[in-house]
Amino acid sequence: MKILQLIQKPQLRGAEMFACQLSNHLLAMGHDVTVVCLLDGNAQLPFKGKLVNLKRPLSKRFFDVGGWKQLADYIKQNKPDIIQANAGDTLKFVVLSKLFFQWKTPIVYRNANKVSDFITSRPKLIFNKFLVKQLEHIISVSELCRLDFIKTYNVPSEKTTMVPIGIEAVAVNKTLSADILPYFTSGKVIVNVASLVPEKNHEALLRIATEVVKEYSDIKVLILGDGKLRESLQQKIMAMGLDNHVALLGYRADVLSILSNANVFTLPSRIEGLPGVILEAFYCEVPVVAYNVGGISEVVKNDETGWLVDKDDEQRFIVSVKDALLNSDKTSKIRKNAHQFVTREFMNDSIAKKFAAAYTKVLNSKSAV
Numbered sequence: 366m367k368i369l370q371l372i373q374k375p376q377l378r379g380a381e382m383f384a385c386q387l388s389n390h391l392l393a394m395g396h397d398v399t400v401v402c403l404l405d406g407n408a409q410l411p412f413k414g415k416l417v418n419l420k421r422p423l424s425k426r427f428f429d430v431g432g433w434k435q436l437a438d439y440i441k442q443n444k445p446d447i448i449q450a451n452a453g454d455t456l457k458f459v460v461l462s463k464l465f466f467q468w469k470t471p472i473v474y475r476n477a478n479k480v481s482d483f484i485t486s487r488p489k490l491i492f493n494k495f496l497v498k499q500l501e502h503i504i505s506v507s508e509l510c511r512l513d514f515i516k517t518y519n520v521p522s523e524k525t526t527m528v529p530i531g532i533e534a535v536a537v538n539k540t541l542s543a544d545i546l547p548y549f550t551s552g553k554v555i556v557n558v559a560s561l562v563p564e565k566n567h568e569a570l571l572r573i574a575t576e577v578v579k580e581y582s583d584i585k586v587l588i589l590g591d592g593k594l595r596e597s598l599q600q601k602i603m604a605m606g607l608d609n610h611v612a613l614l615g616y617r618a619d620v621l622s623i624l625s626n627a628n629v630f631t632l633p634s635r636i637e638g639l640p641g642v643i644l645e646a647f648y649c650e651v652p653v654v655a656y657n658v659g660g661i662s663e664v665v666k667n668d669e670t671g672w673l674v675d676k677d678d679e680q681r682f683i684v685s686v687k688d689a690l691l692n693s694d695k696t697s698k699i700r701k702n703a704h705q706f707v708t709r710e711f712m713n714d715s716i717a718k719k720f721a722a723a724y725t726k727v728l729n730s731k732s733a734v
Contacts, residue, residue, distance in 0.1 A: 366724055367397040369445040369470075371455040375406035375418070377616040378560060379641050380452040380477060383530055385412035390717030401439070403432070403458055408616070430465065432458065437466035447724050449473045449504075453483075460499045471501035471727050477530070477638040479510050479659045481517045482564075494518050502727045504528050504720065506639040507660025526723045529663075530641040531716030532648055532707065537625045545587075545619070548612065549626055552583030553690055556627040556651070558620060561592030561613070564636035566656075569679060571601055571611065573633065576683045578610055581690065586611045587627075589620055625649040629689045633682060637661055643671075644711050647703035652689040652696050654682060664711075668695070670703040 370388050372381045388398045392414050400410070402418045404426075410416065417439065421432040436459065440448070448470050450456045456474050463472065474497075484490045497503070497518045503525045505511035511527045514520060541549060548554060555577070559565040567588065574586045588598075588611065595613060602611045617623065620642075624630065630646040630653050637659035644664065646653050653671035655661050656678075665671040672685035689696055 366447060366721070366728070367443075367445045368399075368724065369440070369443075369448045370398060370400045371448060371450050371459055372400060372402055373452055373454050374402050374404035375408045375410050375416075377408050377618065377620075379530075380475075381408075381410060383641055384449075384451045384475075385410045386531070386533055386713050387717055387720060389413050390713050391721060393714075394717065394721060396721065399443070399445070401436070403455060409618070426454065429458070433462035433465050436462045437468055440468050440470055445470055446728060447471055447473060449475055449720075449724075451475050452477065456496055456500075460496045463499065471731055472499065473502045473504060473724065473727060474500050476503050476505040476510055476514050478506075479513045479636065479638060481513050482636040482659075484517065490517075500524070501731070502526065502723060504723055506530050507663050509660045509663065510638050526719075526726075528716060528719045528723065529660075529711060530639055530644065531711050531713035532641060532644045534708075534712050534714070535621070537621050537649055539622060539625045541622055541626060542619055545614075545623055548585045548587060552585065553581055553628040554626065555584065555586045555629045555631055555686065556589065556624055557586070557631050558589045558624070558642040559632065559634065559640075560590045561588075561594040561598060563594065564634060565590075566633045566635045567594065567598055568601065569633045569677075569682075570631060571598070571605055571607060573631070573679060573683050573686065574607055574611055575605055577686055577690075578607070580687060584610060587623065588613050589615070589617050589623065591615045621645060621649060624651055627651050628692070629654060629686055631682075631686060632656070632661075633679075634658060635676065639663065644707050647671075647707035647711075650700040650704045652699055653703065654685045654689055656682070664706070669699065670706050671699060 370384050372384050391398045399415045400412050403421050405420045450459045505527050508527050511525050630651045632655040639660040656676045657673050665673045667673040674682045
């Protein structure tokens with residue numbers, strides 16, 4: 366198959382990272398895969414094949430006829446068999462390109478979220494329904510997200526498939542870089558990996574950190590990721606007296622090295638699909654404490670593979686973090702269970718085969734019409 370993977374831009378965000386990892390495995394299976402970026406970026410993506418950057422201006426993010434034509438020309442020239450849109454911006458871009466310039470390649474959308482959480486108005490619902498109607502198939506990251514997509518957009522079940530995110534089978538290098546090492550020399554370390562946006566709920570993490578610090582006075586909380594809330598979060602860290610305990614480290618290429626040395630991974634998000642970083646924490650045998658949102662409950666089984674906390678129950682989250690930090694027999698058992706679970710069910714080589722099977726199903730249904 367000739368596959369085009371569409372991503373927002375070169376950045377070390379979950380959607381882009383997984384699209385590139387998936388594409389590498391599809392290449393290894395013998396498929397012809399190209400990754401196309403809409404916007405420019407300076408991150409080095411982990412993709413071994415051809416990367417095309419349309420370099421569209423951010424100012425035209427909402428209406429970009431020139432960009433839609435640029436993509437249409439590329440598609441007409443290169444004739445991919447199937448296109449996968451990864452994340453919401455790419456969905457809008459590729460559908461409007463197809464409608465304006467009348468190319469025929471089927472579009473598959475990878476849905477990585479519980480979409481109903483993002484529908485904040487009726488006009489947005491109507492517009493998104495219109496976009497979704499132009500899709501041939503939707504691949505959702507979890508069963509909860511798949512069912513939510515069907516209900517929200519009134520999509521026939523047969524147009525959907527559940528294929529979870531996966532992770533790479535790699536030897537984790539636990540050696541810390543010189544700028545990170547000092548955080549790990551004085552005490553225990555909590556890690557969070559998430560974009561600095563409202564739905565990731567970092568303000569709650571700061572409140573949780575304030576309480577944990579009362580018992581673990583030398584603890585460090587490392588937040589990996591970046592976004593529009595960085596400045597305000599930094600101000601809150603200073604105002605709450607957490608500047609010696611909480612560090613905003615931005616996007617990092619050495620996430621696994623940092624994660625593998627952590628004592629606990631926390632994710633107090635209010636909106637999620639199925640975060641790949643939870644699976645990476647499992648792989649690194651780091652205990653996970655997370656809110657029960659999106660598809661997280663499909664992997665974090667309370668007291669079995671992690672600590673699953675009801676959404677916004679900060680007191681229970683604090684208790685769970687402290688429980689995980691004890692490094693007791695319970696924590697050791699949970700680490701082992703989680704590692705066995707992720708290596709059995711969520712490795713990218715097998716996940717890629719499921720994506721390829723979904724693409725083949727779409728193409729076969731098209732040829733039968």
